[in-house]
Amino acid sequence: xxxxxxxxxxxxxxxxxxxxxxxxxxxxxxxxxxxxxxxxxxxxxxxxxxxxxxxxxxxxxxxxxxxxxxxxxxxxxxxxxxxxxxxxxxxxxxxxxxxxxxxxxxxxxxxxxxxxxxxxxxxxxxxxxxxxxxxxxxxxxxxxxxxxxxxxxxxxxxxxxxxxxxxxxxxxxxxxxxxxxxxxxxxxxxxxxxxxxxxxxxxxxxx
Numbered sequence: 001x002x003x004x005x006x007x008x009x010x011x012x013x014x015x016x017x018x019x020x021x022x023x024x025x026x027x028x029x030x031x032x033x034x035x036x037x038x039x040x041x042x043x044x045x046x047x048x049x050x051x052x053x054x055x056x057x058x059x060x061x062x063x064x065x066x067x068x069x070x071x072x073x074x075x076x077x078x079x080x081x082x083x084x085x086x087x088x089x090x091x092x093x094x095x096x097x098x099x100x101x102x103x104x105x106x107x108x109x110x111x112x113x114x115x116x117x118x119x120x121x122x123x124x125x126x127x128x129x130x131x132x133x134x135x136x137x138x139x140x141x142x143x144x145x146x147x148x149x150x151x152x153x154x155x156x157x158x159x160x161x162x163x164x165x166x167x168x169x170x171x172x173x174x175x176x177x178x179x180x181x182x183x184x185x186x187x188x189x190x191x192x193x194x195x196x197x198x199x200x201x202x203x204x205x206x207x
Contacts, residue, residue, distance in 0.1 A: 001108050001169050006177055009105065009170035014201065018079035018107050018170070019044045020132075025075040027055070029066040029113070038063045042075055043129050044109075044165075051168070053109060054125045056160040064159040067113045073163065079105030080197040088189030090181035103186075105201055107170040111163040118159070123151075125160035174202050 009015060023041045030036070042055040053075060057064040067073075081104035092098035116125065127143050134140035143151060175186050183203060190199040 001106075001171065003169060003171045007171050007173045009107075009172040011172075014105070014172070015107055015168070015170045016044065018105055019077050019109075022077050022079050023133075025055075025077050025109075027063075027073065027075050029063070029071060029073045031066040031069075031071075036063050036066055040075075041129065041133075042077075043125075043132055045128070051165040053111065053163045053165065054128060054160070056122060056125050056129075056158045059157050059159050064115065064161070067115050067161055070112060072110055072166075073113045075109045075163070077107040077109070079107070080195075080201055081105070082190065082193075082195045082198045084175070084186055085189060088182075088185040089178070090185050091179065101173075103174050103198060103202070105170070105172045105174070107168065109163075109165055110167040111165045113161045113163040116160045116162060119155070122155045122158050122160040125162075126155065126158070172201065176203060 019042075023043065025040055025042045026037060027040045027042070028035055028037050038057065038061060040055045040057070042053045045052050045054065081102065084101045084103050086092045086098035086100055089098045116122065123143070130143050131140070134142070146154075175183050178186070187199060187202055187204075190196075190202065
């Protein structure tokens with residue numbers, strides 16, 4: 001991914017927040033017939049010194065077969081994003097020299113995905129993902145709440161995998177290259193547009 005240096009995101013807390021808050025990744029491998037893409041919710045975990053992504057395919061999706069041959073894959077997590085109007089810039093009012101752009105946060109995670117043991121591995125991944133998604137609820141649902149035989153049947157319909165992260169690149173294009181006045185204008189424009197998620201990660205005008 002091309003990332004201008006002033007847009008390179010190195011804030012580990014924000015990177016993990018993007019993955020946790022926007023877990024539906026674009027998961028891409030390259031098979032014999034070219035790139036293959038599936039949209040999958042993925043979960044990032046720390047395991048000793050490693051960061052590891054976990055997820056699962058529907059077994060009916062042939063994409064999982066690409067993982068039988070060792071090849072690196074990439075998972076793309078798209079965080080807050082939105083259109084930035086030139087009308088929001090103080091510069092536009094002063095000189096007219098302003099153009100539209102798009103602000104965004106994105107994380108690319110690469111590694112070698114490996115299929116987990118069918119059965120126990122599938123259940124572990126589903127438990128971890130479900131617990132993480134349900135955790136904010138007052139009465140979290142657990143996989144164990146479903147009838148065991150029903151759960152076993154459903155698990156036979158998936159293929160779980162893990163991917164140790166060997167490269168992580170993140171970009172946050174958030175008007176860092178603009179003046180304080182322009183950033184202030186962008187923040188007001190986003191606020192007026194109700195773009196709270198993007199506004200929340202934008203720099204303050206006085207930074």
